[in-house]
């Protein structure tokens with residue numbers, strides 16, 4: 667059995683991650699690719715409970731290091747219970763956020779040392795690295811506007827200042843610049859269908875063998 671592939675979409679709140687994962691997943695499923703959709707924080711029963719703590723506006727007194735550890739705890743559960751088994755079974759895992767969200771939000775956003783964050787996430791990921799991380803590049807202000815327009819209420823992180831979200835957005839670009847071969851940075855300030863074309867091209871880059879095998883070519 668061929669190991670699956672691990673594809674992550676990252677970006678600030680409102681950049682279009684969920685929208686793009688849905689479009690990508692639908693397209694891949696239509697081509698017969700075995701797709702597993704999941705998200706962070708969450709993706710497991712325990713992880714979804716941790717997600718509630720993290721995103722509830724009632725957790726406004728959460729200190730940055732506790733926040734970072736809770737994200738890592740949810741990730742440990744997610745990697746062990748969902749991501750690794752799916753990859754071992756040959757599935758294509760499409761994940762809404764992963765380790766880079768911790769580095770961007772708790773590191774670049776909150777100012778926690780990136781090395782410390784990488785250390786506390788080692789037991790969580792066990793060294794698992796995505797085959798591809800797509801970063802949706804988008805202006806923080808516009809991201810918050812999109813969420814506003816969608817009519818849903820802002821979660822605890824989305825309630826942070828625009829300056830915070832701008833630092834997170836810049837942080838993603840720094841992370842992508844450290845290891846350009848593993849990342850695809852895509853301009854998200856366009857209609858969703860146009861963004862999708864680039865997301866698809868990036869995904870095809872890592873799914874080459876699988877797509878070829880499935881089309882019988």
Ligand SMILES: Nc1ncnc2c1ncn2[C@@H]1O[C@H](COP(=O)(O)OP(=O)(O)O)[C@@H](O)[C@H]1O
Nearest residue numbers: 678679680681682683684685812816856857858
């Ligand atoms: N390219 C786009 N152009 C305009 N609106 C978009 C685009 N992509 C997503 N949206 C809308 O913006 C809002 C946030 O998108 P979403 O995919 O939930 O972002 P994220 O998951 O990154 O927070 C949603 O209401 C969505 O329908």
Ligand SMILES: [Mg+2]
Nearest residue numbers: 683684685762
């Ligand atoms: Mg989303």
